[in-house]
Amino acid sequence: MSTAPDPPSEEDLPAPAVQNRRWIPRLVWVVPIAAAVIGISLLIRNWENQGPRVTISFLSGEGVQVGKTLVKYRDVAVGRVSAVRLSADHETVEVSADLSKDAASLLKADTQFWIVRPRIGVGSVSGLDTLLSGVYIGMKTGNATRRERQFVGLESPPALSHGPNGRELQLHAVRAGSLPIGAPVYFRQFQVGRVIDENLLPDGSTRVTVFIESPYDNFVKPVTRFWNASGIDVKLGADGLNVQTESLAAVIAGGLAFDDGPIEALFVAGGASGEFTLYKNESEAMAPPDGEPHYVRMRFTQALRGLEVGAPVEFVGVNIGSVVAVDLGYESHDRSFPVIVTAKLYPRRMGQAYEVLAAQGKTESVETLAAFVGTLVNRGLRAQPRSASLLTGKLYIALDFLPASPRAAFDPSIRPLELPTVNGTFQELEASVGQLVRKVNNLPLEQIAADLHTDLTDLHETLSEVHARVLPNAVDTLSALHSTLESADRTLDVESPLQRGLTETLSETRSTLQAVRELADYIDRHPDALLRGRRPQKMPERPAASTSDAKP
Amino acid sequence: MDQRCPRCRSRIERRAPFSTEMTLAWLIAGIVLYIPANLLPVMHTSGLLGEEDSTILGGILEFWRSGDWDIALLIFTASVAVPFTKFIAIGLLVFTVRKNSRWQQHQRTALYRIVEFIGYWSMLDVIVVALTAALMQFQVLGAAEPRAGIAFFCAVVVVTMLSALSFDPRLIWDRPA
Numbered sequence: 028m029s030t031a032p033d034p035p036s037e038e039d040l041p042a043p044a045v046q047n048r049r050w051i052p053r054l055v056w057v058v059p060i061a062a063a064v065i066g067i068s069l070l071i072r073n074w075e076n077q078g079p080r081v082t083i084s085f086l087s088g089e090g091v092q093v094g095k096t097l098v099k100y101r102d103v104a105v106g107r108v109s110a111v112r113l114s115a116d117h118e119t120v121e122v123s124a125d126l127s128k129d130a131a132s133l134l135k136a137d138t139q140f141w142i143v144r145p146r147i148g149v150g151s152v153s154g155l156d157t158l159l160s161g162v163y164i165g166m167k168t169g170n171a172t173r174r175e176r177q178f179v180g181l182e183s184p185p186a187l188s189h190g191p192n193g194r195e196l197q198l199h200a201v202r203a204g205s206l207p208i209g210a211p212v213y214f215r216q217f218q219v220g221r222v223i224d225e226n227l228l229p230d231g232s233t234r235v236t237v238f239i240e241s242p243y244d245n246f247v248k249p250v251t252r253f254w255n256a257s258g259i260d261v262k263l264g265a266d267g268l269n270v271q272t273e274s275l276a277a278v279i280a281g282g283l284a285f286d287d288g289p290i291e292a293l294f295v296a297g298g299a300s301g302e303f304t305l306y307k308n309e310s311e312a313m314a315p316p317d318g319e320p321h322y323v324r325m326r327f328t329q330a331l332r333g334l335e336v337g338a339p340v341e342f343v344g345v346n347i348g349s350v351v352a353v354d355l356g357y358e359s360h361d362r363s364f365p366v367i368v369t370a371k372l373y374p375r376r377m378g379q380a381y382e383v384l385a386a387q388g389k390t391e392s393v394e395t396l397a398a399f400v401g402t403l404v405n406r407g408l409r410a411q412p413r414s415a416s417l418l419t420g421k422l423y424i425a426l427d428f429l430p431a432s433p434r435a436a437f438d439p440s441i442r443p444l445e446l447p448t449v450n451g452t453f454q455e456l457e458a459s460v461g462q463l464v465r466k467v468n469n470l471p472l473e474q475i476a477a478d479l480h481t482d483l484t485d486l487h488e489t490l491s492e493v494h495a496r497v498l499p500n501a502v503d504t505l506s507a508l509h510s511t512l513e514s515a516d517r518t519l520d521v522e523s524p525l526q527r528g529l530t531e532t533l534s535e536t537r538s539t540l541q542a543v544r545e546l547a548d549y550i551d552r553h554p555d556a557l558l559r560g561r562r563p564q565k566m567p568e569r570p571a572a573s574t575s576d577a578k579p
Numbered sequence: 580m581d582q583r584c585p586r587c588r589s590r591i592e593r594r595a596p597f598s599t600e601m602t603l604a605w606l607i608a609g610i611v612l613y614i615p616a617n618l619l620p621v622m623h624t625s626g627l628l629g630e631e632d633s634t635i636l637g638g639i640l641e642f643w644r645s646g647d648w649d650i651a652l653l654i655f656t657a658s659v660a661v662p663f664t665k666f667i668a669i670g671l672l673v674f675t676v677r678k679n680s681r682w683q684q685h686q687r688t689a690l691y692r693i694v695e696f697i698g699y700w701s702m703l704d705v706i707v708v709a710l711t712a713a714l715m716q717f718q719v720l721g722a723a724e725p726r727a728g729i730a731f732f733c734a735v736v737v738v739t740m741l742s743a744l745s746f747d748p749r750l751i752w753d754r755p756a
Binding site: 052055056058059061062063065066069070095 | 596597601605607608609612614615618619631734738745
């Protein structure tokens with residue numbers, strides 16, 4: 028700048044005008060402000076992203092780790108466990124989890140949580156990834172509108188953690204058999220669904236909830252019948268041995284199957300609301316609808332050994348029910364012990380006849396049945412124990428028309444209905460078999476055997492005589508016959524002298540005969556030759572005659 | 580008034596202008612940035628055993644718990660002790676200079692030298708993360724990725740170094756006018 032050789036004294040200088048132009052370095056304050064803004068915005072974003080915290084109580088916190096265990100929805104992590112502690116009563120483990128903000132809408136009152144651990148069963152293997160990565164908490168959202176932050180975790184995973192489309196059905200059964208949750212449901216050997224829940228209802232029956240995946244849920248119609256497919260169905264029928272299973276897995280682990288019911292089921296409403304009956308097996312499921320059973324009582328005066336509870340009751344050969352009780356009664360007036368058999372009948376199985384009758388009557392009431400049975404009894408319907416198998420001695424009750432049987436009283440007002448009975452024929456059979464045995468017993472078997480023995484001895488002697496005498500003679504005769512035949516053979520041989528002589532003789536004879544014929548011809552032409560003799564000049568020699576024949 | 584270098588024409592000042600102000604500004608920026616650097620995860624590791632976000636303090640605790648107290652101590656020194664020391668030291672220097680204090684001038688100068696020196700060594704965390712992320716890339720078996728926290732931490736180191744650089748140690752010795 029300007030360098031003054033003589034710096035003026037301070038007094039001469041004008042007062043410096045302070046110009047605060049150098050504000051640019053102050054821009055450095057932008058940096059902490061920007062840092063603060065970034066920090067605060069991050070905090071706000073973090074706070075905004077802060078999802079809800081849920082508390083889930085489990086019976087056991089096995090494998091759950093704070094800060095590590097994830098909460099997954101459809102296999103995507105939506106949260107992380109933030110705390111695990113015991114509940115106040117030390118009965119459960121309370122797991123707190125921080126979920127992401129977008130998972131907040133999944134938290135409904137009926138949202139389900141469960142701990143996913145590796146599970147290896149006959150039917151399925153699941154959660155194997157948790158072997159290495161540790162457990163995680165599965166989550167399934169619900170349908171409720173109410174929101175909730177406190178949940179009770181499931182002890183076992185629901186069969187359907189995130190639902191494919193389909194239909195849930197309720198099956199009712201007295202006994203569900205061995206049906207684990209997740210057991211397969213088959214439609215014509217195809218797995219189309221699974222068992223997702225089982226409940227024991229207050230009345231002691233079981234309700235099985237199954238899920239049929241779409242589009243197979245279209246196969247479920249009101250007439251569909253469900254049955255327990257676990258086990259092997261072995262049937263020995265007229266067409267041979269018939270083994271039926273749904274799948275090996277179903278045999279071991281249990282399973283259900285369904286199919287269209289019998290055609291008759293079309294006429295019976297039911298199942299439209301997703302409620303079905305679960306039958307014990309396929310044949311039971313496919314039986315025509317039975318309607319309500321009716322109970323009847325029969326009084327037999329003979330011993331019924333071999334009649335068991337469950338024995339069939341057949342009406343003209345058709346199974347229409349089964350025996351439910353066999354009791355011993357006591358008749359005081361003649362001090363006898365009749366056998367009282369109670370049976371349940373499904374009158375619908377009697378077929379059209381009953382339906383016609385039921386249609387005429389008001390409803391399917393006991394009165395209708397009583398009236399129907401009354402007419403049948405008048406026509407000779409009787410209950411009769413019969414032998415189902417001679418081998419096992421099992422009995423069944425046959426309801427059959429036996430017009431020859433004595434007239435029986437039928438009181439349609441007694442409940443349960445009491446059917447008139449006749450005694451079984453199996454005892455007659457026994458008697459006749461006994462008679463047969465007795466006759467066989469009476470046969471003089473020993474004597475017959477002795478006679479037979481004598482005869483056989485005689486026969487033996489005769490045969491040995493034949494052997495000793497007749498046979499050697501026969502051998503001699505045969506050898507003589509053999510030499511005779513041999514000589515005959517030799518005689519007839521072409522080379523034998525006899526043969527040759529015979530041949531010569533025959534040719535001689537032939538030429539002789541030729542000469543005779545020529546003579547006869549000559550005489551025929553010249554009959555005078557007989558008187559005058561032959562004229563040699565006119566008659567050419569035999570060879571010449573043949574040439575003259577050739578000339579003309 | 581303006582005195583300029585006859586050769587490069589840059590302004591000649593008796594003392595670095597706005598030294599304490601700029602130091603303070605950088606210092607505040609460093610402190611502000613240090614908060615997200617510690618709250619946000621610095622590294623994301625994923626592997627067969629699950630995936631995890633780790634923060635600086637979380638990593639130190641993890642090492643400490645698993646028995647590697649030496650590594651824990653090293654990381655603690657580099658990423659907690661050193662930045663805090665720098666914040667406190669620079670804050671103390673700025674404060675005393677503003678007050679025109681004549682207290683412990685020698686020691687304060689020495690403190691400034693130390694702060695300036697350790698600034699170069701504060702990038703330990705950043706280097707650890709950079710190396711881990713570069714080396715640990717085994718796809719499914721294991722992978723490490725840096726996360727936002729480490730960028731903030733890096734910024735903290737840079738900003739505190741700038742803070743130390745903008746401080747004019749001669750101010751320590753200045754007498755009040």
